Amino acid sequence: SQTIHQWPATLVQPVGSPLSLECTVEGTSNPNLYWYRQAAGRGLQLLFYSVGIGQISSEVPQNLSASRPQDRQFILSSKKLLLSDSGFYLCAWSVQNSPLHFGNGTRLTVT
Amino acid sequence: GENVEQHPSTLSVQEGDSAVIKCTYSDSASNYFPWYKQELGKRPQLIIDIRSNVGEKKDQRIAVTLNKTAKHFSLHITETQPEDSAVYFCAASKTNAGKSTFGDGTTLTVKP
Numbered sequence: 692s693q694t695i696h697q698w699p700a701t702l703v704q705p706v707g708s709p710l711s712l713e714c715t716v717e718g719t720s721n722p723n724l725y726w727y728r729q730a731a732g733r734g735l736q737l738l739f740y741s742v743g744i745g746q747i748s749s750e751v752p753q754n755l756s757a758s759r760p761q762d763r764q765f766i767l768s769s770k771k772l773l774l775s776d777s778g779f780y781l782c783a784w785s786v787q788n789s790p791l792h793f794g795n796g797t798r799l800t801v802t
Numbered sequence: 803g804e805n806v807e808q809h810p811s812t813l814s815v816q817e818g819d820s821a822v823i824k825c826t827y828s829d830s831a832s833n834y835f836p837w838y839k840q841e842l843g844k845r846p847q848l849i850i851d852i853r854s855n856v857g858e859k860k861d862q863r864i865a866v867t868l869n870k871t872a873k874h875f876s877l878h879i880t881e882t883q884p885e886d887s888a889v890y891f892c893a894a895s896k897t898n899a900g901k902s903t904f905g906d907g908t909t910l911t912v913k914p
Contacts, residue, residue: 725901734808734891734906735846781845790836791902793845 693718697782697794704801710755710769712797714782717763722784724765725791726757729779741765777801804829806894808905816913821882823908825892826874832894835868835875836902840889849890850877882912 697714704710716722726738737750739757747757754773758766765782782794805828815821827835833854838846852859852866852875859866868875879886889909893902
């Protein structure tokens, strides 16, 4: 069966520090991979999605970047965090014509 | 791009009553409409979905209806239970089911 791992679960970082969140998927090949952000009490905003290794599409301009160095690995990064980067970050995967499967999320607090 | 509006933002019902959440979408090319349930502090999980070639789908106490002409779809929960309390999100997408646009969510509270 397919599983998705996302870490860390919680993270507190000072403004201006770098960020690296990692997500890996097991049990499926060539998945579509996604990073979503959820602000408190709000919906899910798509940040990045990837249909293959090295292929990244950005949905909104921001202080973040994403990379897909391996088929089942997706990384969200920032060189310098802003206060507005705080939120609940969710990695997800899907295959064609299937729903999203989310990881457990990372709660990021930028202080 | 696609725009999804979801109503109401909060909904409180008595245990055993029905709950209805409605969503409208703007892109007539959207053809896949999932609903996710998110419990506090946890990840969203799919509870039911519908594709544009179907008008209604049921799964035990949960049903979803789709009106393509009016571009709206609804989630119906019957015989609600306290464990149904959560935030529910609708979404719409086309072709690539993962690239979904989400509504802002409905916080459902079921009072015992």
